[in-house]
Amino acid sequence: MQEADFFKVVEKRRSIRKYKNREVPDEDITQMIQAARLAPSTNNTQPWQFLVVKEPETIKLLSAVAGGQHFIADANTVVMALANRGSSCCPGNPSMWHVQDTMIATEHLVLAATALGYGSCWVAMLDSRNTHNATLVKSALRIPDDVEIVALVTLGVSNEVPSPRSTNDIHQIAFSEAYGNSWK
Ligand SMILES: Cc1cc2nc3c(=O)[nH]c(=O)nc-3n(C[C@H](O)[C@H](O)[C@H](O)COP(=O)(O)O)c2cc1C
Incomplete structure (x- = not known):
C-alpha cells in the first residue's frame, strides 16, 4: 500500500448507518481482523478479541440492547470488540489499558x-x-465474565452518502512546545 492510499482511507471513513442488502464475505471480515491483530498494545499483551455476529436474531438483540438503535439491525454483520482482562498486563490499572x-x-x-x-x-x-x-x-453469547464488551462495529455495503460533518481545525488541537501555542 502506498502512503497516499492510507490518507485516502482515513478521509473516506465515515460512520455509515444505512446499508444495502448485501453480504460481507467472510474473507473480507478475516482481512479486517488481520489488520486489527497488528495493532500496538500495552507490553504487547494483545488483549482484544472479536466476535463476528451474522445471525439476524442476534443482531436484532444487539440493536435492542444498544439503546434501541435501529440501524444496527439493518447491518449485515456486527463485530463485537472484546477486551480480555485476563490477557491484560495490569487488570486493576485504572487506565484500563486492555480497553x-x-x-x-x-x-x-x-x-x-x-x-x-x-x-x-x-x-x-x-x-x-x-x-x-x-x-x-454476554450470557446469550457465552462471553466469559472477565471479557469486556468494548464496542460494536456494524458492517455492510453503504447505502448512504453521509452529510459533511464539522471537524476541528488543526490549530485548535495541535500545539507547539507549550499548551496553547498554536501549531503552525
Ligand atoms: C467511541 C465511539 C462511540 C460511538 N457510538 C456511537 C453510537 O452508539 N451510535 C452511533 O450511531 N454512532 C456512534 N459513534 C459514531 C460517531 O457518532 C461518529 O464517529 C461521529 O459523529 C463523527 O462522524 P464520522 O464517524 O462520520 O466521522 C461512535 C463513535 C465512537 C468513536
Missing part, C-alpha cells in the same frame, strides 16, 4: 473495512459499564 488496546485494534478493523469498500459504524452504547444489557448479551 485502550482494544479500541486501537478496533479502529484498525474499521479502517480496513473502509479500505475494502465497506461502511461501518462504531457503537459504544453496549459497553460493559452498561451492566444489565452487557450481562444479558
Whole structure:
C-alpha cells in the first residue's frame, strides 16, 4: 500500500448507518481482523478479541440492547470488540489499558473495512459499564465474565452518502512546545 492510499482511507471513513442488502464475505471480515491483530498494545499483551455476529436474531438483540438503535439491525454483520482482562498486563490499572488496546485494534478493523469498500459504524452504547444489557448479551453469547464488551462495529455495503460533518481545525488541537501555542 502506498502512503497516499492510507490518507485516502482515513478521509473516506465515515460512520455509515444505512446499508444495502448485501453480504460481507467472510474473507473480507478475516482481512479486517488481520489488520486489527497488528495493532500496538500495552507490553504487547494483545488483549482484544472479536466476535463476528451474522445471525439476524442476534443482531436484532444487539440493536435492542444498544439503546434501541435501529440501524444496527439493518447491518449485515456486527463485530463485537472484546477486551480480555485476563490477557491484560495490569487488570486493576485504572487506565484500563486492555480497553485502550482494544479500541486501537478496533479502529484498525474499521479502517480496513473502509479500505475494502465497506461502511461501518462504531457503537459504544453496549459497553460493559452498561451492566444489565452487557450481562444479558454476554450470557446469550457465552462471553466469559472477565471479557469486556468494548464496542460494536456494524458492517455492510453503504447505502448512504453521509452529510459533511464539522471537524476541528488543526490549530485548535495541535500545539507547539507549550499548551496553547498554536501549531503552525
Ligand atoms: C467511541 C465511539 C462511540 C460511538 N457510538 C456511537 C453510537 O452508539 N451510535 C452511533 O450511531 N454512532 C456512534 N459513534 C459514531 C460517531 O457518532 C461518529 O464517529 C461521529 O459523529 C463523527 O462522524 P464520522 O464517524 O462520520 O466521522 C461512535 C463513535 C465512537 C468513536
